[in-house]
Amino acid sequence: NDGTGGGFQVIQITSGFFQIWRASGITSELQLYCTAIGALVIAALMLFAGWFHYHKAASKLAWFQNVESMLNHHLAGLLGLGSLSWAGHQVHIYI
Incomplete structure (x- = not known):
């Protein structure tokens, strides 16, 4: 979040997301991308598990x-x- 010099300015970001990501060990865009894809897969798995739990397994x-x-x-x-x-x-x- 600091100026890069050479006349370039950066956007000051104070939301805390970068600090949270850094604290959890995410240091590159690839790691962030893989984490997001993994979370999406887990969310889809949990959605299927909820549907199965409520509609298929519970009725039996x-x-x-x-x-x-x-x-x-x-x-x-x-x-x-x-x-x-x-x-x-x-x-x-x-x-």
């Missing part, structure tokens, strides 16, 4: 038709991922 499971069992199933996932997210946040803040 007898326990999933019971509202209380379905609530417990989803709350367990929510609390588990929430705890994992909170732990990751704490590690990120303290390091």
Whole structure:
């Protein structure tokens, strides 16, 4: 974000994205591109998993038709991922 000299000016960027990318180890455009493609693949995989979980697998499971069992199933996932997210946040803040 500094001037390059020779009469060239740069755009001052203060959003913090470059610092976040640098802190996570992304140092080149190729690494950023590969990370973005990987995130897109994971997002598509999770979208398919959600569709499969709701439309294909759930309709065949007898326990999933019971509202209380379905609530417990989803709350367990929510609390588990929430705890994992909170732990990751704490590690990120303290390091």
